[in-house]
Amino acid sequence: MxxxxxxxxxxxxxxxxxxxxxxxxxxxxxxxxxxxxxxxxxxxxxxxxxxxxxxxxxxxxxxxxxxxxxxxxxxxxxxxxxxxxxxxxxxxxxxxxxxxxxxxxxxxxxxxxxxxxxxxxxxxxxxxxxxLLPMSLSQPCLPAPSVGLTRILPHLYLGSQKDVLNKVCAPQSWRQSSCTVWPASPAPPPSPSLTS
Known part of the structure; x- marks a missing residue:
């Protein structure tokens, strides 16, 4: 060696x-x-x-x-x-x-x-x-406090469903065109306030 x-x-x-x-x-x-x-x-x-x-x-x-x-x-x-x-x-x-x-x-x-x-x-x-933080592929995703929407590009924001539904945080136009991504299937049912 x-x-x-x-x-x-x-x-x-x-x-x-x-x-x-x-x-x-x-x-x-x-x-x-x-x-x-x-x-x-x-x-x-x-x-x-x-x-x-x-x-x-x-x-x-x-x-x-x-x-x-x-x-x-x-x-x-x-x-x-x-x-x-x-x-x-x-x-x-x-x-x-x-x-x-x-x-x-x-x-x-x-x-x-x-x-x-x-x-x-x-x-x-x-x-x-x-x-470095201890990293393991087997670690569960731990809950983290929401910091609100984060601007990625002028037209793209990253946040949780809670952020999108927050009327103070996100204007109505954002809530109508949000996309929800789930880490595993089956996906939970959509929030009633996001469906048309």
Missing amino acids: PGPTDLLRGGPGGPLVIDSRSFVEYNSWHVLSSVNICCSKLVKRRLQQGKVTIAELIQPAARSQVEATEPQHVVVYDQSTRDASVLAADSFLSILLSKLDGCFDSVAILTGGFATFSSCFPGLCEGKPAA
Whole structure:
């Protein structure tokens, strides 16, 4: 397993460092010179079905390492995995590791993931660690206080159904042309005040 300084030695001879966390987590804080392969359901399914290759998922800056003819080494990390042998066979990281094994001479997982690495070597990470919040795909959506309508564009506002129905907050013309988006189906019945 490469040492921490080896992770920073990109290019020929150095390992390709792959961050398999979400795009938001990667953009917040990641290992220097790492590339992100986002752990989404779509990417997972396309990898499983062979509809996308590792080379297609890797950012253009790192493609030369994937297409190189000399032996290549890869280090993969997620947020906190300590042992790849306990991963579920259908987990994103397990699928990614198996696909990488077919493309590279040596594939290793960073023990303890980014959580352990960043606490031991914060100087070898880039981004804003203070901005990180614990993120989990299994966390429920927690209620948040409504701050009212937020203007996105001159004609587009973001808010809740409660905001749209608030006569002080939203004029009648807005309430007549609102669009409600629900995270799961079946959708609840429309509010009587929004139907014509």
